[in-house]
Amino acid sequence: MGVMRIGHINLRVLDMVAARKHYEEILGLMPAAEDDKGNVYLKGWDEWDKYSIMLSASDRAGMNHVAYKVESDGDLDELKSRIIEYGLDVEMVPPGTLPFCGRALRFWMPSGHLMYLYAEKEFVGKAVGVNNPDPWPDGLKGAGVHWLDHCLLICELDPPSGINKVADNTRFFTEVLGFRLTEQIMAGPDHTVQAAAFLARTTTPHDIAFVGGPTLGLHHCSFFLDEWADVLKAADVLGKNKVKIDVTPQRHGITRGATSYFFDPSGNRNETFAGLGYLSQPDMPVITWTEEEIGSAIFFHTGELNPAFTTVYTEGV
Amino acid sequence: MTTETTATGDYRVHLIDTGESYSCPANRTLLNAMVALGRQGIPSGCHGGGCGVCKVYILQGEVTTLAMSRAHVSKEEEAIGYALACRTYPISDVVLKVVGRMRKSVVYRYGFI
Numbered sequence: 449m450g451v452m453r454i455g456h457i458n459l460r461v462l463d464m465v466a467a468r469k470h471y472e473e474i475l476g477l478m479p480a481a482e483d484d485k486g487n488v489y490l491k492g493w494d495e496w497d498k499y500s501i502m503l504s505a506s507d508r509a510g511m512n513h514v515a516y517k518v519e520s521d522g523d524l525d526e527l528k529s530r531i532i533e534y535g536l537d538v539e540m541v542p543p544g545t546l547p548f549c550g551r552a553l554r555f556w557m558p559s560g561h562l563m564y565l566y567a568e569k570e571f572v573g574k575a576v577g578v579n580n581p582d583p584w585p586d587g588l589k590g591a592g593v594h595w596l597d598h599c600l601l602i603c604e605l606d607p608p609s610g611i612n613k614v615a616d617n618t619r620f621f622t623e624v625l626g627f628r629l630t631e632q633i634m635a636g637p638d639h640t641v642q643a644a645a646f647l648a649r650t651t652t653p654h655d656i657a658f659v660g661g662p663t664l665g666l667h668h669c670s671f672f673l674d675e676w677a678d679v680l681k682a683a684d685v686l687g688k689n690k691v692k693i694d695v696t697p698q699r700h701g702i703t704r705g706a707t708s709y710f711f712d713p714s715g716n717r718n719e720t721f722a723g724l725g726y727l728s729q730p731d732m733p734v735i736t737w738t739e740e741e742i743g744s745a746i747f748f749h750t751g752e753l754n755p756a757f758t759t760v761y762t763e764g765v
Numbered sequence: 766m767t768t769e770t771t772a773t774g775d776y777r778v779h780l781i782d783t784g785e786s787y788s789c790p791a792n793r794t795l796l797n798a799m800v801a802l803g804r805q806g807i808p809s810g811c812h813g814g815g816c817g818v819c820k821v822y823i824l825q826g827e828v829t830t831l832a833m834s835r836a837h838v839s840k841e842e843e844a845i846g847y848a849l850a851c852r853t854y855p856i857s858d859v860v861l862k863v864v865g866r867m868r869k870s871v872v873y874r875y876g877f878i
Binding site for chain 1: 809810811812813814815816818831832833834835836851867
């Protein structure tokens with residue numbers, strides 16, 4: 449019971465035509481719906497719910513909200529009580545408030561990011577179906593990403609002022625929402641400042657991550673691919689389409705994932721992420737990276753941080 | 766809003782901060798032309814008008830721009846010459862001042878950011 453996985457992210461885009469080309473033709477997400485407000489809903493071919501990406505036209509880039517799916521409707525009542533007990537404001541919104549979804553819990557994380565939890569979303573099915581399915585469907589476009597895998601949110605961090613929203617979010621997600629801390633970066637004097645945290649509900653290394661920064665923001669949302677070769681081919685697709693690449697394919701120390709980072713046409717960062725790194729289980733010891741090895745934690749091959757990677761991001765609310 | 770720009774020639778872009786200049790074709794943004802030449806001076810971020818690190822102030826010259834996040838360039842600022850270099854195409858030689866910067870914050874000493 450409880451939270452299962454990331455359900456969708458609602459991204460704000462400056463140019464819907466350019467955004468649709470990016471997410472549909474280049475990443476290979478499939479169009480699922482368009483509403484009368486002009487919002488566009490997309491899904492990966494390997495996902496079964498109606499959408500995992502909701503694009504909203506705006507004059508500001510960034511994210512409106514992120515939503516996670518819980519296992520059963522009754523979980524929402526249980527989680528609502530726990531969130532109230534923890535001391536956060538939470539509202540149960542009626543079915544349809546989240547498009548194509550049942551009733552949902554709406555609340556702000558301690559970091560200030562808007563989050564929803566829902567139990568039901570309209571079912572569409574995988575592109576390959578469930579009866580004697582092919583391993584992948586014909587006609588996939590671009591990178592042909594499988595699913596929305598996780599998101600990384602920038603949380604305010606200013607230890608001299610006593611502000612650490614990374615730690616605040618980590619506490620809320622572990623104590624209230626039942627996430628497990630899998631990896632963390634400890635910085636500052638005696639490694640006492642939790643500067644980044646990676647948390648899971650599934651058996652993957654992370655279903656959400658928090659990283660410290662000067663202001664809250666969206667660092668990236670990530671799409672799953674099978675293996676290294678797929679990440680390399682995805683980077684070819686990006687190059688062919690002149691997509692701004694932030695980090696060419698390489699390996700993360702954290703999560704061991706094969707990765708490549710790039711930006712959508714509105715400057716929201718995306719990742720293609722391959723390999724599940726390792727099996728994350730409730731009794732797996734937490735992995736800690738210390739400040740001295742921070743370069744290797746992020747980019748294992750070079751061991752060097754890319755300034756744009758750590759300081760460039762879009763709005764988180 | 767211009768979505769397609771046709772190459773009609775190259776223009777010079779001068780950065781008054783460093784005294785540097787480089788050549789920018791009409792069909793490339795000020796930022797893209799700079800990084801394509803391996804030059805520096807304007808911070809290079811998302812190249813999509815979303816992150817704001819490449820904010821510049823156009824002191825001289827004519828440009829056209831694509832949509833830029835209002836989180837970083839307000840309508841009022843845009844009207845007096847502020848722009849994001851990644852969204853800006855030259856239609857004459859340009860003289861600009863760099864306004865944006867990487868958000869190296871007060872907590873950089875805490876490792877990650």
